[in-house]
Amino acid sequence: MAEDVELLEQDEQELYEHIRIVADRGQALLRVDKFLMNRVENTSRNRIQHAIDAGTVRVNDQPIKASYKVKPLDIITMVLPDPPRDTEVYPENIPLDIIYEDDDVLLVNKEAGMVVHPGYNNYTGTLVNALTYHLNILPTLPGNTGRPGLVHRIDKDTSGLLIIAKNEWSMTYLAKQFFEHTIQRRYVALVWGDIAEDGTVTGYIGRDARDRRIMSLYDDPEKGKWSVTHYEVLERLGYVTLIECRLETGRTHQIRAHLKAIGHPLFGDTSYGGDRILKGTVFNKYKQFVDNCFQLLPRQALHAKSLGFAHPKTKEILYFEVPIPEDFRLALEKWRSYAQGKDLDK
Structure with missing residues (x-):
């Protein structure tokens, strides 16, 4: 009978997601609900609050209130009533380029x-x-x-x-x-605004304090990971600029966050504010022109165009490059026509 109880408890445990986080040594005092919002992906503040109220959030094995301030090296555990997903990857016959x-x-x-x-x-x-x-x-x-x-x-x-x-x-x-940052990676990006000259963006990338679905650039090393992006102007097209970005590091949303930080978000980037008119005139004809560009390119204007690396076996340096896809090309052509003073309807 005891064995049956043990098996039942094990089965029930598998219906829940168990989370365990150890606070860093440099952790500043922070409410536990805000701490978990920043650290646990794909959950809501209400869900965390319910877990706290239900007593399934514990700090150092003790139930706490939402007002509890997380301290350095605290051990925070949480149980959420969602089963962890099957981590096995199933094959699917999807065409690849x-x-x-x-x-x-x-x-x-x-x-x-x-x-x-x-x-x-x-x-x-x-x-x-x-x-x-x-x-x-x-x-x-x-x-x-x-x-x-x-x-x-x-x-x-x-x-x-x-x-x-x-x-x-x-x-x-x-x-x-x-x-070791020896991989060569270059991206083509269409950004809002007229970038005056080539440059480099550096800083610590971490989750945005207000919206943790996106990343922000900080001066504080406690708030993120070091990141470096070099950019070069390829073509100026009036209210937008075509640039090439060379990654020295590879952080989540690095190019997108870096370009927003310097005031030039990617054209069409819904998460970083590039999906609305940021530069240009107030005329309806111009607004319609930009909307047409958004329809042609319904995503951020970013393309990983080249990759260079040392082959694992031969050690030969290999380099590959692919052209921008059709949606990017069509939107770019419209901006070129606009920059040349042609009719916005065309």
Whole structure:
């Protein structure tokens, strides 16, 4: 009978998500509900508040109130009434634009709209699902469950090049290059405003204090991870500028957050304020022109155009480049026509 009870308790435990976080040594005093909002992805403040009221949020194994201030090295645990998702990645026959492939690596030109790996609200139809079908077996690294073969990623609505490791040695070797910032990555971006000259953006990237779905740039190393983006002006088109970005680091939403921080968000970027008219005239004809551009390019104007790396086996430096996709090209052509003074209706 005791064995049956133990099994029942184990089964019930599997119906809940268990979260355990240890506060950093430098953690400033912060209300526990705000602390969890910043640290737990894909949950709401109400959900956290309900968990606190129900006594399923504990600090150092003691139930607390929402007003409790988290201190350095506190151990915060939380149980949420949602089952963890199946972490197994299931193969799906999804066409891929494969640019290069050998026994060790594979390069894919990812289309905009495709999520890279399974996650919240996107457990099927991802690049990893397609890769699992194409390759059958992909390597993983510690802490990389559900993301086999991936040593980097690009956002859902960013198009362009991704490199995938086909075996454990390749994954380790490529991961080392990313860690040491020796991978060559260049992006093409269309941004709001007239950028006066080439430059570099640096700072610490962390979750935005008011909206943790996006990232912000900070001067405080306690608030994020160090990040560096170099940019070069390619073409000035009136109220927008076409630039090339070279990544020195690879943080979440790095280019998007960096460009917003310097006052030039990506054209069409809904999360970082680029999906509305930020520069230009007040005339209705101009507003209609911009709306037409948004319809042609219903996403952020960002494309991972090139990738260079040392091959894991041969050590040869390989370099690949892909052109901007059709939606980006069409919107760019409209801005070129506008910059040349042509009719906005065309």
